[in-house]
Structure formats: C-alpha cells, structure tokens
Amino acid sequence: MRRSVNLWEFLVILASIGEVQWVVGSCSSFEQTRVAVLRPHSVSITEFGAVGDGVTLNTKAFQNAIFYLHSFADKGGAQLFVPKGRWLTGSFDLISHLTLFLDEGAVILGSKDSGNWPVVDPLPSYGRGRELPGGRHRSLIYGSNLTDIVITGENGTIDGQGFIWWDWFRNHTLDYTRPHLVEMMHSKGVLISNLTFLNSPFWAIHPVYCSHVHVQNVTILAPPDSPNTDGIDPDSCTDVCIEDCYINTGDDLISIKSGWDEYGIMYAHPCSDITIRRVIGETQSSAAVALGSEMSGGIKKVHVEDLQIFNSKYGIRVKTSPGRGGFIEDVYITNLVLMNVEIAIGFSGQYGEHPDDGFDPTALPSIKRITVKGIIGENISRAGVLEGIEGDDFSDICLSNVTLNVTSELPWNCSYVQGYSDLISPEPCEPLREKIPDWSVCYKPGNKRVASRKTIQLVEDVVELLFI
Structure with a gap:
C-alpha cells in the first residue's frame, strides 16, 4: 500500500510538470x-x-x-x-x-x-x-x-x-x-x-x-x-x-492588440503566444495589463504571471466593443500582488471609439476561457467590474484563489458574463458563483490534455515494466 501511494504521488508530480511545460518554458x-x-x-x-x-x-x-x-x-x-x-x-x-x-x-x-x-x-x-x-x-x-x-x-x-x-x-x-x-x-x-x-x-x-x-x-x-x-x-x-520590467506611465503598462474594427477583421492577424512575467509598475489612469480594445484580429494564448502593481486604476482589464469582432481566448493570469488599486479585474464590453462609419455593429467579439488565479490585494476599491455585451456573454471566466481587501460595500458588479470560481474573497457576483466543476472547463497553459494523459500513460507503462 505504501508503494502505491508513492507511485500515485510520483505520477501526479509528472502530470503537473507536463501541464505546466508551456508556463515555465x-x-x-x-x-x-x-x-x-x-x-x-x-x-x-x-x-x-x-x-x-x-x-x-x-x-x-x-x-x-x-x-x-x-x-x-x-x-x-x-x-x-x-x-x-x-x-x-x-x-x-x-x-x-x-x-x-x-x-x-x-x-x-x-x-x-x-x-x-x-x-x-x-x-x-x-x-x-x-x-x-x-x-x-x-x-x-x-x-x-x-x-x-x-x-x-x-x-x-x-x-x-x-x-x-x-x-x-x-x-x-x-x-x-x-x-x-x-x-x-x-x-x-x-x-x-x-x-x-x-x-x-x-x-x-x-x-x-x-x-x-x-x-x-x-x-x-x-x-x-x-x-x-x-x-x-x-x-x-x-x-x-x-519580463523583468518596471513601467510607470500615463496609460496601460502593457496592452495586447490586433487591429481596429473592420480593418483588423479584414487583416486577420491575431496576437498569440504572449508571455508577460515579473513586471512591476503603476498607472493611475489605466491597467497593468490590458487586452484590447483594438483586438479585431484576435488575441489568444496569453500567459501573465508574477506582477506587482500599485497605485493603479486597474490590475487586469479586457476591453472590447460591438463592432470589434475578433476574439480574446485562452488567457491565464496568475500570481498578482495588488496594492492601492481601484479595480482589480475589469471587463469592459462597451469600450472605445470606432475608426469610421464603416464598422459593422453586429460584429460581436468572442471573449472566453479566461482564467485568473492567485491574486492578493490590499486597499482595493472594487474586486471586479465585469461587464460583457448583451446577447454576447463573456464565457468560461474562471476565478480561483483570489483574496482582496476591498473597501467598497459593493465589491463586484457583473453583467453578461458566465463562469466559475473557487476560494474567492469577497464572494464573487452571482454569474460566477458556481464552483469550478473540473479544470477542463477553465483555460490553463499547457492544457493540451491529450498530451498530458499521454505523459501519464507513458510513465505508468514504464513503472509497470519496472515492477513486473
């Protein structure tokens, strides 16, 4: 029995390594x-x-x-x-x-x-x-x-x-x-x-x-x-x-973009495989890391980790609007320390102007599979203001291990979003209160789940040979 427990722990560790390969590499x-x-x-x-x-x-x-x-x-x-x-x-x-x-x-x-x-x-x-x-x-x-x-x-x-x-x-x-x-x-x-x-x-x-x-x-x-x-x-x-940057400016410290309305949709060049880590900074008027608002060509596979943000308006912000089209998906944000931040997490579905009258107001963006995990914050005014688009909910938003010392009596304001949460303080808004049923519903870098199972199976096969 002792051997099986150790073996299982060994497999779990290897599986975890397999899942976070993209993170550390x-x-x-x-x-x-x-x-x-x-x-x-x-x-x-x-x-x-x-x-x-x-x-x-x-x-x-x-x-x-x-x-x-x-x-x-x-x-x-x-x-x-x-x-x-x-x-x-x-x-x-x-x-x-x-x-x-x-x-x-x-x-x-x-x-x-x-x-x-x-x-x-x-x-x-x-x-x-x-x-x-x-x-x-x-x-x-x-x-x-x-x-x-x-x-x-x-x-x-x-x-x-x-x-x-x-x-x-x-x-x-x-x-x-x-x-x-x-x-x-x-x-x-x-x-x-x-x-x-x-x-x-x-x-x-x-x-x-x-x-x-x-x-x-x-x-x-x-x-x-x-x-x-x-x-x-x-x-x-x-x-x-x-990585390893200090930024103190009058707008977003880092903003990921991919084109503006009909021009970005037509050019169709996504921003993908973006890693941001070990950044310290402040911005009194905007966000530490923003996605959009010009995101009409799409944004995907973004990994943000180990940020220290202070004296800022937003920690993390997603910005988009009807007419943008495009998508923001497969985003993983982890290990953030926030101090004196007005809004820790912000989603804005009605943000920004348009380049001209040629945009299509029915071109709705797809915002899904965004995971925010491991945030602590002191002197935070609002935990989150998450405003999607009517008829175009932002979906599979996952919040985990978030602890914020919030000064507002209404820490969350959510509309047109859908998702899950686990270990959140203060308690999240109603659309996000469902417990995370399985991490397969949430985006996680390196979550090529077939590859991870192959890794586990390979190790199991090797161990079986060793113990025959």
Whole structure:
C-alpha cells in the first residue's frame, strides 16, 4: 500500500510538470538573448560626425552610420555604439543583423520638431492613424521587414521628449497621429533590453506584425497625466516574451492588440503566444495589463504571471466593443500582488471609439476561457467590474484563489458574463458563483490534455515494466 501511494504521488508530480511545460518554458526560445549578441563589426556614432551636446541634430549621422553598416549584414552583422552624451535626432531606420548599443550615460533624444518625424501610411489593420484620419508620424527608432535586431545597452536612455507632443494633443493642433519611441514592423527576432525609455509621445514600444520578440529588463517612464503613453503594446505579433520590467506611465503598462474594427477583421492577424512575467509598475489612469480594445484580429494564448502593481486604476482589464469582432481566448493570469488599486479585474464590453462609419455593429467579439488565479490585494476599491455585451456573454471566466481587501460595500458588479470560481474573497457576483466543476472547463497553459494523459500513460507503462 505504501508503494502505491508513492507511485500515485510520483505520477501526479509528472502530470503537473507536463501541464505546466508551456508556463515555465514559455520564454525558452528566447534564452539565447540573455547573452549579449556579439557582432564582428562595430562603429561609434561619433565616427559619422555626431555631437552629443543635446543641441546638434544628429539624424544624418545615424542614417549614414546605419547605411555604412548595411554592408556587414551578411558578415555576421554589426553594432552601432552610442557613447555617453545627449544625442539629439529625428526618426531613423534600423537594418537586419544590427545591434544598437547605448553606453551608460548615453541618451538618444527625440527632436522637438515634428518635421523630423516623417509621416508614414497608417497600419493596414487600423485603416487610419489611431488618433486622426490619415497617416501617422513614424517612430523615433523604426524598422520594417527586418531579421535579428537588438536594441540594448548599459542602461542607456531613449527620451522622446514627449511633453511638446502631449501639449499638441491636448490643444488639438496635431495633423497626424503621434509617434512611438520604437516600432518594429513585419520583423522577426527582436530583442530590446537593458534600457530606459522616457517620455514617449505616444506608445513607447510597439512591435506590430512581428514574431519572436523579447523585451527584457527595461524601465519605461512617463508622467501619470501623459496621454496614451502605453509602455509595451505587442500588436498582431506571435511569440512575445516581456519580463523583468518596471513601467510607470500615463496609460496601460502593457496592452495586447490586433487591429481596429473592420480593418483588423479584414487583416486577420491575431496576437498569440504572449508571455508577460515579473513586471512591476503603476498607472493611475489605466491597467497593468490590458487586452484590447483594438483586438479585431484576435488575441489568444496569453500567459501573465508574477506582477506587482500599485497605485493603479486597474490590475487586469479586457476591453472590447460591438463592432470589434475578433476574439480574446485562452488567457491565464496568475500570481498578482495588488496594492492601492481601484479595480482589480475589469471587463469592459462597451469600450472605445470606432475608426469610421464603416464598422459593422453586429460584429460581436468572442471573449472566453479566461482564467485568473492567485491574486492578493490590499486597499482595493472594487474586486471586479465585469461587464460583457448583451446577447454576447463573456464565457468560461474562471476565478480561483483570489483574496482582496476591498473597501467598497459593493465589491463586484457583473453583467453578461458566465463562469466559475473557487476560494474567492469577497464572494464573487452571482454569474460566477458556481464552483469550478473540473479544470477542463477553465483555460490553463499547457492544457493540451491529450498530451498530458499521454505523459501519464507513458510513465505508468514504464513503472509497470519496472515492477513486473
């Protein structure tokens, strides 16, 4: 009898390992990026006439340096070194197999002249600029159709000097949508690490239509009242790992997106296989991690773990609207610590505007299989405000092991949602009070249940042979 108990425990442990393989290995394909990419060729920006006085415009120096380094792309790649100093520049392009390295004390400053940020076409999955019809200003650091790009350093800084852009936005004097600090499009193998990003005019880091993106050990800062200064926004990307970051901005710290209404539906490029872990931050106006609201191409297979969020409006938020279409599914959020957060969990089914009158109001999003597990919170105003869409319930929402010290007498407000819960304090709203009957109804990363059973069966077969 003693042997059978140990054997069963052994099988359970192995089964658990099999089920969480995707969790612990979700960034495994990025392990090689932990070591600095060594390029056989390196030049300094000073070799191209750049002056780090914070006044001289160095756009041509950056452009010329990168043009020169292009000849080394097929020879192991190259590095552009930015030494200590304040290097004022307008927008410039990167190339494949390039490392942009900022030394300690190096600051790349975005020009305050909008003319140094060229206007480019809108993204096809948005159909127009996110803020205004027509084009949009190109990001400070930009790349398209690239492979193997590294933006890193010894905690150097990229400062967008966004104050002037925020004033133009508030005064309604912009002609085009504001730029990002970094935008990579249609690219594969992107590493951004060991840098500080300050005062982005708009979203700070925006990979769009990319794959194998790793953002690690970055700090992103903007004032709490700065408009739309999201930290990291993976947009219609696959295989993204965001880890070990500190973000304190005026909007969502991380927002997962995939296109806007009819344009995102038509482009049909989901954002999938996204891992976010070990992030600390605050946002007084929005969420630590948001899904949407531009999610018309779909969002799936998202794993969020080990977040510490304080002084914020939302912990986790799902944002969508009739007309969005698309889907958000297979989301697993675990191990969150919240302090001084207004709403721990928020689902908004009537969020955001539309790009134009061409959207289909009957295009309803599908929101299902979202699991939130293992949250503790102190000084939380509301445990959850979960508002789905009439006739389009958000389904299979699973809450487990959530303990929140809530100050409101009405901790939950739920409508048009359906799901399950277990070990929740305060007691959840009526649509979520049914106990979780079986974890098969809830999404869990690595929950390829056939594969897990195969693992168990394989071990059982081996053990049976051993004990014959």
